Amino acid sequence: MTRADSAPLFTEGTLSTLQLIGYLAVAIALMVIDHRGNYLARIRWGMSAAIEPMYRIAAMPSQLANRTSLALADREKLTEENAELSRQLLLAEASLNRYRAVRAQNQRLQQLLDVQRSLGIGVQLAKIIHVDTDPFRHRVLLNVGADQGVQVGQAVIDAHGIMGQVIEALPNTATVLLITDPTHAIPVTIERTGMRAIAHGSGALDSLELPNIPISADVKVGDKLITSGLGGVFPSGFPVGEIRSIRNDSSGMFAAAVATPSAALDRSGEVLLLHVLPDPVGPPEAASLVGPPASLAGDAPSSSAPAASKP
Amino acid sequence: MNRTRANSALFWSSLLACYLLQLMPLPQALLPLKPYWLALALVYWALESPERVGLGLAFVLGLLGDVVTGELLGEHALRLCILCFILLRFRARLRFFPMWQQALAVFALLLNDRIVLLMVRACAGEPSPPVTFWLAPLTGMVAWPWLFLLLDDLRSRLRVRES
Numbered sequence: 001m002t003r004a005d006s007a008p009l010f011t012e013g014t015l016s017t018l019q020l021i022g023y024l025a026v027a028i029a030l031m032v033i034d035h036r037g038n039y040l041a042r043i044r045w046g047m048s049a050a051i052e053p054m055y056r057i058a059a060m061p062s063q064l065a066n067r068t069s070l071a072l073a074d075r076e077k078l079t080e081e082n083a084e085l086s087r088q089l090l091l092a093e094a095s096l097n098r099y100r101a102v103r104a105q106n107q108r109l110q111q112l113l114d115v116q117r118s119l120g121i122g123v124q125l126a127k128i129i130h131v132d133t134d135p136f137r138h139r140v141l142l143n144v145g146a147d148q149g150v151q152v153g154q155a156v157i158d159a160h161g162i163m164g165q166v167i168e169a170l171p172n173t174a175t176v177l178l179i180t181d182p183t184h185a186i187p188v189t190i191e192r193t194g195m196r197a198i199a200h201g202s203g204a205l206d207s208l209e210l211p212n213i214p215i216s217a218d219v220k221v222g223d224k225l226i227t228s229g230l231g232g233v234f235p236s237g238f239p240v241g242e243i244r245s246i247r248n249d250s251s252g253m254f255a256a257a258v259a260t261p262s263a264a265l266d267r268s269g270e271v272l273l274l275h276v277l278p279d280p281v282g283p284p285e286a287a288s289l290v291g292p293p294a295s296l297a298g299d300a301p302s303s304s305a306p307a308a309s310k311p
Numbered sequence: 312m313n314r315t316r317a318n319s320a321l322f323w324s325s326l327l328a329c330y331l332l333q334l335m336p337l338p339q340a341l342l343p344l345k346p347y348w349l350a351l352a353l354v355y356w357a358l359e360s361p362e363r364v365g366l367g368l369a370f371v372l373g374l375l376g377d378v379v380t381g382e383l384l385g386e387h388a389l390r391l392c393i394l395c396f397i398l399l400r401f402r403a404r405l406r407f408f409p410m411w412q413q414a415l416a417v418f419a420l421l422l423n424d425r426i427v428l429l430m431v432r433a434c435a436g437e438p439s440p441p442v443t444f445w446l447a448p449l450t451g452m453v454a455w456p457w458l459f460l461l462l463d464d465l466r467s468r469l470r471v472r473e474s
Binding site for chain 1: 330331334335336337339342343345366367369370373374377378379380381382383384385386388389392393396431435437438440441444
């Protein structure tokens with residue numbers, strides 16, 4: 001036991017409370033500074049070459065487990081899954097056909113209205129990395145980052161609805177704050193009535209909270225929530241959730257609703273990053289001149305018809 | 312000379328492993344049960360080789376933890392400093408405790424750490440966490456004997472090989 005020789009048996013004397021106070025003061029100062037200015041993001045950016053490999057290594061066991069379960073999946077299960085998938089494909093095909101019809105109709109209507117600007121949505125596919133930085137915060141990491149064009153503030157969706165927004169972009173990874181995080185709030189409208197509300201994260205992956213709804217408001221269980229586009233972070237019109245229950249809040253002045261998120265937040269896999277930026281905050285641009293569509297107005301002697309519309 | 316080098320290799324690799332364990336994903340239901348591995352490793356090394364562990368090391372390890380997890384800078388540093396201070400104060404007694412009493416002491420340390428974390432989060436204006444927040448110290452207590460035995464075994468193996 002030569003190990004104990006160098007170490008004093010009683011360490012009380014060498015350990016000063018002053019030292020502790022000093023370190024605590026530094027830690028608290030760092031926290032306050034970081035809370036105000038968010039310098040941690042910059043430090044993380046600088047150290048990303050070291051941090052990102054750690055994330056990949058930490059995610060390896062779960063990837064391995066996934067692959068093993070895939071390899072060991074028995075035949076019966078695969079057949080069942082195949083049947084289920086082909087049924088889903090059929091359904092998807094049917095709804096896709098309907099969508100095509102609607103799109104064609106939409107195109108016709110747009111042309112009719114001479115709408116110049118058609119909404120092109122650019123998306124980027126990303127995969128979720130299985131890393132857990134804190135079980136009580138709802139954040140996920142994506143395998144794309146600033147080098148792939150990810151920016152802070154981009155909305156993240158999956159096949160069913162809004163998942164969250166990018167809050168940090170490292171060179172090759174990005175952190176997404178889910179809509180169910182207790183610190184997150186998203187402006188929504190109720191699809192049926194157009195009423196605006198704000199959906200707060202509840203801290204549970206399967207519910208959103210809508211406090212402070214006027215008691216007289218027309219809200220029912222089963223109402224769909226879509227993004228309103230207000231606030232300038234999320235583009236409008238994407239599904240957010242569905243009202244699950246409504247009750248009066250403790251003060252009795254307002255109703256509070258609980259909604260189930262549309263997106264499959266607890267299931268891992270691929271997500272889409274939206275490139276289309278939401279409508280800018282502020283007053284809209286002045287409306288263009290009202291009149292018949294340019295193609296109809298072509299032969300009429302009108303000074304307002306643009307010269308470019310003539311062949 | 313060679314032995315201390317092997318020992319410090321074990322020291323640093325155990326800490327690195329703890330960072331990776333801290334980041335390791337778990338099924339959703341098990342997430343709140345994840346012990347604070349970094350604190351457990353720090354407790355072990357503070358008990359067994361206090362010449363390496365001081366408040367400064369706890370602070371630096373905490374800062375690294377903050378950088379890795381992307382939380383508030385200084386949060387882990389504060390937690391580990393407090394933990395390390397209490398631990399070093401009672402080290403002389405804790406070392407000679409039987410295993411189950413040591414595990415209880417570790418539980419108390421981790422519970423105290425949870426309270427510190429709760430205070431920090433409350434000051435940052437975050438809502439109070441769910442009940443499952445308090446489960447992690449329990450699993451930390453359960454994990455402690457195994458971690459202790461594993462690291463002790465590794466160290467004694469190193470010693471045998473060197474001599």
